[in-house]
Amino acid sequence: MKNMSVIIEVFFLTALVACLLGGMWLILFDLGLNSKYRSAVMMALAVVGCAAVAFFIAHLISFYPTA
Numbered sequence: 725m726k727n728m729s730v731i732i733e734v735f736f737l738t739a740l741v742a743c744l745l746g747g748m749w750l751i752l753f754d755l756g757l758n759s760k761y762r763s764a765v766m767m768a769l770a771v772v773g774c775a776a777v778a779f780f781i782a783h784l785i786s787f788y789p790t791a
Contacts, residue, residue, distance in 0.1 A: 730784045737780045745769045 752765060 726788060726790060730781075730788055733784055734777070734781055738777050741773050741776045741780075745773050 749765070749769060753759075753762075757765065
């Protein structure tokens with residue numbers, strides 16, 4: 725049961741991170757960032773997203789209650 729709960733929570737947290745990073749993407753390019761930086765911004769946001777999801781997975785596996 726713990727495994728299924730962790731998978732469901734990781735799914736929801738990943739969706740939350742994706743929405744937040746999508747908002748950051750829109751804010752950066754609406755404020756006038758040139759399109760030549762599009763690939764660099766995409767890579768930076770992907771790294772941040774992967775790090776956040778890895779952090780969530782590590783903490784859910786380590787600290788999720790067993791009962």
